[in-house]
Amino acid sequence: xxxxxxxxxxxxxxxxxxxxxxxxxxxxxxxxxxxxxxxxxxxxxxxxxxxxxxxxxxxxxxxxxxxxxxxxxxxxxxxxxxxxxxxxxxxxxxxxxxxxxxxxxxxxxxxxxxxxxxxxxxxxxxxxxxxxxxxxxxxxxxxxxxxxxxxxxxxxxxxxxxxxxxxxxxxxxxxxxxxxxxxxxxxxxxxxxxxxxxxxxxxxxxxxxxxxxxxxxxxxxxxxxxxxxxxxxxxxxxxxxxxxxxxxxxxxxxxxxxxxxxxxxxxxxxxxxxxxxxxxxxxxxxxxxxxxxxxxxxxxxxxxxxxxxxxxxxxxxxxxxxxxxxxxxxxxxxxxxx
Numbered sequence: 001x002x003x004x005x006x007x008x009x010x011x012x013x014x015x016x017x018x019x020x021x022x023x024x025x026x027x028x029x030x031x032x033x034x035x036x037x038x039x040x041x042x043x044x045x046x047x048x049x050x051x052x053x054x055x056x057x058x059x060x061x062x063x064x065x066x067x068x069x070x071x072x073x074x075x076x077x078x079x080x081x082x083x084x085x086x087x088x089x090x091x092x093x094x095x096x097x098x099x100x101x102x103x104x105x106x107x108x109x110x111x112x113x114x115x116x117x118x119x120x121x122x123x124x125x126x127x128x129x130x131x132x133x134x135x136x137x138x139x140x141x142x143x144x145x146x147x148x149x150x151x152x153x154x155x156x157x158x159x160x161x162x163x164x165x166x167x168x169x170x171x172x173x174x175x176x177x178x179x180x181x182x183x184x185x186x187x188x189x190x191x192x193x194x195x196x197x198x199x200x201x202x203x204x205x206x207x208x209x210x211x212x213x214x215x216x217x218x219x220x221x222x223x224x225x226x227x228x229x230x231x232x233x234x235x236x237x238x239x240x241x242x243x244x245x246x247x248x249x250x251x252x253x254x255x256x257x258x259x260x261x262x263x264x265x266x267x268x269x270x271x272x273x274x275x276x277x278x279x280x281x282x283x284x285x286x287x288x289x290x291x292x293x294x295x296x297x298x299x300x301x302x303x304x305x306x307x308x309x310x311x312x313x314x315x316x317x318x319x320x321x322x323x324x325x326x327x328x329x330x331x332x333x334x335x336x337x338x
Contacts, residue, residue, distance in 0.1 A: 006050035007221050008074065008189060013083035015044040015066075015073045042292045043069040045245040046083070048319065049327075051189075055237035056215070056222040058253075060229065060268070064292070066245035067225045068112075071191045074223065075107055076100055087189075105135045108182035112194040114174035118166040124177055125162035128152070132184050147184065154217075155180045155210060172203035176210065183214060193225045208235055229272050233257060241265045244292055244300045247319065251326035261328045261338060263305045299331065307332035 020026045020038040028035055043066045051057045059067045072078045074085060076092065085093040092103055111117035118127060128148045132139060149159040155176040166174055175195060182190055192211065196204040212235060214220060226232060232239055236253040241262065249262040260266050267283040287304040290296050296303055302312040309331070317329040332338045 007053045007088060008223070009050040009086040010074060011048050011084040011086075013044060013047045013070070013073060013085065014081045015069055015078055016081050017041040017043060039293060042295055043245050044073060044080075045295075047242075047245075047247045048083075049240060049247065049250055051221060051223060052237075053188075053221055054215075054219060056224050056235055057238050057240060058224040058226060058232045058236040059240045059242060060226060060232055061242035062268075062289075063227060064244075065242045066292070067227075067242060068193050069245075070242070071109070071193050071223060071225050075109055075191055077109075101135075105131075105185040106187055107189045107191070108185065108187040110175075110178055110182050110190060110192045110195045113198050114171055114178050115166075115198070117178050118174060118181075120166050123163050123165055124152075124157075127166075127177065128162075128181055128184050131181065135185050151180045151183050154183070154214065156206075171199050172206065175199060175203075175207055179207075179210065179214070183218070186218070187220070189221045189223070191223045191225070194227070196231065197226065197228065204231070211235070229269065241268065244290060244295060246300050247327075247329065248301070249326070249328050249330075250319075251324070255324060255326055261322075261326070261333050262330050263307055263332065263338070264301050299329075305332075307337055309337075 018038060018040050020040075026036045026038060028037060047070060049057070059070060061067055069078065073080050080093055083093070084091055087103055087107070092100065095103075122130075125148060128151065129144050132144055132147060148162060152159045152162070157173060157176050157180065166177070169177065179195075195211070196207050199207060208231065211222070215222060222235075224232075224235060233253060238250060238252050239256045240247055241249045241256075241264065243264050249256070249260070249265045251260075256265065257269065260269055267285050270281055270283040285304045290300065290303065297316075298314045299305070299308075299312045299317050302308045305312065312331050315331070317331050317334070319327050319329045320334060321327050330338070
């Protein structure tokens with residue numbers, strides 16, 4: 001994968017968290033000896049992909065698979081343990097906080113919980129003005145006010161409400177304000193971390209349509225984190241499937257839903273209810289889910305996979321690009337057993 005292939009490219013990205021605690025927490029006494037043991041959560045493991053300008057790449061998987069950690073690492077909120085991150089061909093994971101400032105305006109984030117992502121002590125006006133003034137020191141007050149009004153109208157919030165506080169709005173309105181805050185600095189790339197999961201179903205569609213309209217009008221590129229597969233089918237260009245911090249499959253949304261290949265993807269998509277289906281064809285996975293603290297050797301899915309063989313238990317599969325352009329990490333697919 002070339003570093004300049006796409007708007008954003010990540011190569012072999014890895015993020016682990018040391019949760020060992022202090023020195024005394026790490027020490028244990030056994031058989032007359034004192035030993036020290038570290039506990040590490042392996043949240044993201046050797047993930048690589050590229051996002052093209054104007055597309056929506058959705059990342060899906062079970063809770064705890066590392067989706068949100070991946071999103072925060074891409075934006076630099078978490079420093080990666082290893083790997084590389086490129087934005088328009090420039091490597092950004094090695095930059096200092098000061099050197100990252102020009103990229104901060106280009107890369108914005110919409111958080112999952114609209115109740116927690118807004119400062120309860122700041123009015124809507126202050127919330128929206130702050131990023132604009134920070135990134136444009138010479139901008140006039142009149143220009144700031146005009147921009148606030150324009151963006152509020154775009155996201156469907158009455159500009160007359162600029163003096164209200166977050167607690168005076170509903171959940172859907174708060175998320176609209178969160179989207180407005182991200183759009184205030186005219187970004188190119190937006191990471192949306194489950195932006196509709198905390199909202200009512202009736203409001204979810206409104207927020208998704210709002211995001212799609214903003215993408216079309218502003219030429220935005222999305223990295224969309226979600227566990228809702230119906231949302232994925234509605235908004236995505238391509239879909240990346242993760243399991244325990246590892247990328248299993250990446251394909252266009254149509255190819256993934258019509259001809260999924262990885263056994264985990266098959267099981268994940270089989271859980272979607274189909275209208276009129278009398279006998280659901282759910283694939284019920286067996287075995288226990290490993291923890292990200294103690295990942296199994298070989299393929300991390302082999303303990304729950306019906307196609308497992310000895311190679312799966314010993315050798316970690318590599319991502320392979322198929323003729324269709326889809327990417328799959330599975331020995332069974334490579335060997336033609338699926």
